Amino acid sequence: MLNNPKIEYAVYMLQGPIGLLSSVLIINTLMNRDIGKSAERELVSILREEGFNAVRVPTSNSSPNPLPDIFATKGNILLGIECKSTWENKVRVKESQIRKLFEFLSMFTMDRIPIVAVKFKKIHRWKVYLPNRIEEIIVTLDNSIFLEELLSEIKSFNAYYGSEIVKSL
Numbered sequence: 001m002l003n004n005p006k007i008e009y010a011v012y013m014l015q016g017p018i019g020l021l022s023s024v025l026i027i028n029t030l031m032n033r034d035i036g037k038s039a040e041r042e043l044v045s046i047l048r049e050e051g052f053n054a055v056r057v058p059t060s061n062s063s064p065n066p067l068p069d070i071f072a073t074k075g076n077i078l079l080g081i082e083c084k085s086t087w088e089n090k091v092r093v094k095e096s097q098i099r100k101l102f103e104f105l106s107m108f109t110m111d112r113i114p115i116v117a118v119k120f121k122k123i124h125r126w127k128v129y130l131p132n133r134i135e136e137i138i139v140t141l142d143n144s145i146f147l148e149e150l151l152s153e154i155k156s157f158n159a160y161y162g163s164e165i166v167k168s169l
Helices: 005-014 020-049 095-105 147-159
Strands: 053-056 070-074 077-086 090-093 111-120 125-129 137-140
Touching: 020 053, 020 070, 020 077, 020 111, 077 090, 077 095, 095 111, 111 137, 111 147, 125 137, 125 147
Parallel strands: 077 111
Antiparallel strands: 053 070, 070 077, 090 137, 111 125
16 A cells, blocks of 8 residues: 555554544654655765764654764764755754754764754755754755765865864864
């Protein structure tokens, strides 16, 4: 039917008194979760291709602990990444997600970079936003830079210590 056992099971369980609307809402939630996981895996793969040690943290959103969606290291640089994917021209990131990102990075003494990475599906590209304080933010196509630009800056950081992108938290 849907070729996704999780979704098929959810539909099966909800066909009773809960009704079709609840089934649709739960299916959308499960599909959005799968889309988010897929974007996170794609970004981890890109970072690894660029020489980073990168991992996806599967429980970051539901955990009360300060965990980013992805963290990556290269040399003495630590990236803490909140990952989003959208068909829109903008995406909202909650203050609590930015707080977790900053709290995670504050536990380390490496050169730390907080990042909100957004896969803008309309342009089939990753863009990044570097928050400098804890607050709700809206990442748009205009207020973010392409991932490749950030990775290039990080490469040059290794040659020239003092890059403006590295934040001291």
